[in-house]
Amino acid sequence: MDPPPRPGRGRVKTKSVRRILDPSPPQPASNSGSKSERATTESVAASSTPASSSVNVETSGSGVGNGTQAMDVQIDEHNVAPATRAPEVVVVDDQDQEDEEGKDQVHLTGKRKKKCTSDVWNYFTKKIEIVEVDGKQYEQLWGYCDFPKCKQRYRAEGNHGTTGFKNHLRSAHGIVKGQQQLNVGKDVGTEITHIQPYKYDQEASLKKLNLAITMHEYPFNIVEHEYLVDFIKSLRPSFPIKSRVTIRKEIMEKFLEEKDRLYAYLKSMQCRFSATMDMWTSCQNKGYMCVTIHWIDDDWCMQKRIVGFFNVKGRHTGAKLSESFTEVMVKWYIENRLFALTLDNASSNEVAVQDIISDLKENGNGSIVCDGIFFHVRCACHILNLVARDGLKEISATIGKVKSLVLAVKGSPLQWEELMKCATESGLDTKRGISLDITTRWNSTYLMLRDALYYKDAFMRLKSSNRRRYAKISPSNAEWDKALTIFQCLKKFYDLTEILSGTSYPTANLFYKGFCDIKLLLDDWSFSNDATISAMAISMSEKFEKYWQQSNIALAVACFLDPRYKKKLIEYYMRKFYGDQYQVELDEFVSVVKKLYQFYTSSAPAPTKEKSKAAGPSSSSTADVLMENVDNDLEAFLYSQNQPGMIESNELEKYIAEPLLQIVGQFDILAWWKNKREEYPILTQIVRDVMAIQVSTVASESAFSAAGRVVDPYRNRLDPEIIEALICTKDWIAAARKDSRIVGSIVNDLDVETLSISMANKLKVEDKNKEGDEKQNEDGDMESDPDIMNDEDEL
Secondary structure, eight states: EEEEEEESSSOOOHHHHHHOOSSSSSOOOOSOHHHHHHHHHHOOOOOSSSSSSSEEEEEEEETTTTTTEEEEEESSSSSSOSOOOEEEEEOOOOOHHHHHHHHHHHHHHOOOOOOOGGGGGGGGEEEEEEEETTTEEEEEEEEEETTTTTTOOOOOOOOGHHHHHHHHHHHOOOOOTOOOOEEEEEEEESSEEEEEOOOHHHHHHHHHHHHHHHTTOGGGGGOOHHHHHOOOOOTTTTTOOOOOHHHHHHHHHHHHHHHHHHHHHHHHHSOOEEEEEEEEOOOOSSSEEEEEEEOOOTTOOOOEEEEEEEEEOOOHHHHHHHHHHHHHHHHHOTSSSSEEEEOOSSSSHHHHHHHHHHHHHHHSSSSGGGGGGTEEEEOOOHHHHHHHHHHHHHHTTTTHHHHHHHHHHHHHHHHHHHHHHHHHHHTTOOOSSSOOOOHHHHHHHHHHHHHHHTTTTHHHHHHHOOOHHHTTTEEEEHHHHHHHHHHHHHHHHHHHHHHTTTTSSOHHHHHHHHHHHHHHHHHHHHHHHHHHHHHHHHHHHHHHHHHHTOOOHHHHHHHSSSTTHHHHHHHHHHHHHHHGGGGHHHHHHHHHHHHHHHHHHHTOOOOOOOOOOOOOOOOOOOOOOOOOOOOHHHHHHHHHHOOOOOOSHHHHHEEEEEEEEOHHHOOOHHHHTTTTTTTHOOOOHHHHHHHTOOOOOOHHHHHHHHHHHOOOTTTOOOOOHHHHHHHHHHHHHHSSOOOOSSSSSTTTTHHHHHOOOOHHHHOOOOOOHHHHEEEEHHTTOOOOOOOOOOOGGGG
């Protein structure tokens, strides 16, 4: 009986099957009988016994493993199944198969079989399939495409050729034999040109398209835009264009992939995390919560990731907020490794924090640090915002003419051209522009005064050229002088807000000194001879004192852990504020520091001691603005008095006894402590956790700015699930890139003009509600202000 014909062209070679099924040397074929009988005899060797015979076939597992795999083939010639059984597949290494078959060829004919030299085998893997038909087994050799998600296969016996393989590579994957593509570029930071061979990868190109949509916030239907599709097809006609539904699905898959990677990384970190949490209402009229975590990695670099951006349904009560926050922490397996949580001054946040602390005490197995005295941190930028806005209410009439003049010039293109002409004649930069004052944003008042004072000469020249139009609204010389004085006062708040808004460098050690300086300035301004400045300072002091009493002691501890300050700076300011009673306050502070040290000594895991090259404090890319303004009185107190001698019994006492580090200007505190890991193993672990505390909620605010571009009026049908995927994936990928400036990141890629207009309208409504609340409750000023500062200044 003839074997059934197999797909493909040409006849089937059966000697390899005989070699597998009957390892004995082949006998010379008899001349009697037909060709079909000889083929049948060669294809399947009959067993000498009625029982089913079993043979073991070993083939190299190319593509499956480095070892060998055994394949048992059972043949029962008395019980032959009439149906065709599913083929058994064995992966065959090309070289091993050729060597084995070559040996048989040498044994049979004295000639060695020719090796496979075609380039198509770089993209295909050979696999043996054993097919059983009518109780007889046949071997088939197939070549499977190695490209992901491509299931194409072709017969791989020598008599079938490789034309089908080449046609498939050319039509489906754009690979042409002999075609060499070169990529010409320049090395980063140099002018050296390099040329590298380039290999087109369709799957990689599709992933880059999805990445561009995510990072640049393109709509999903951009892949269906006619002219973009024409452009892509002009580059590679065979490039597959996916639908917007497929793009959404693949972006969700990428989000889940990155989420698993980040989860595994966070689980391996041996440190505590500090978090920020804030609420935002989208144009869909849905409330979203943003949760970010901050930590210092093993290389002692600040890290930030958005771990939650989700819709919170129902009323945003304190219980609801605490429940939502706890769920996020549990999902990321960091609920027992929290150190601090930074929030704004909304009344619901007070309730939420108390619930979170109570839950951690009950279920955290003692994981919360020192019973939660370091946990709640109030947003410093929000406090400065409320204080500055109260002061501006007292000076609004003083700067009224400056504001009116700016509005008049900005409201008319003709008058603006005249002002720019006067600016050119005065030698001023015409490209700088003038910011408008927005009532609900105190920093806009500062920016307006800054720009108006810069163009003061141009305004004076404009008034002289047309007195009839500008005489009534132009400020006098005395009013310009008063505006300059107010500008200098507001500059202190603006500079401090700017430096405390950073997320890529530690800010916890800068809070205490900055707020103490503001308190001293307000006390000095309160006794100013200028009635306007005095009234402004008194109004600011009332609000400042309210939040000063609620400041977290952890921020003073962070200042203590700065080797430039230590306990001396704390003592200096306590002498200023408490007079003769300063020693009581100082002793209380020292007891808190000792309690924190004892907690880490008893419960925190000992850090791994890694040998590192000793190095001095390196320069940070962020200048310490607070130290650039040298205070002679403070400098004399810090370095002139000698510290009383004490017995150094532990790391804490040794650290206090050492002299202060005398560095003014730029200082990288993380690099300094990194080099002290062997000398202070416990203190360095404390520093690593404390310095990760964020003194502002700018990290969440910047995420809302990005979300406002993702969920705009033209994309308001996006569901919360894909919104979280887009926001989080962009943040994770941008943070993972070595040079995040290549792609617009969440923090620094902000649409300032659009955001300013929308936020101004929103805050006007909030201020009206806020004024009504203040009449009913004196704590009404503790409302959440979602726009802390200008988006450009969030850096």
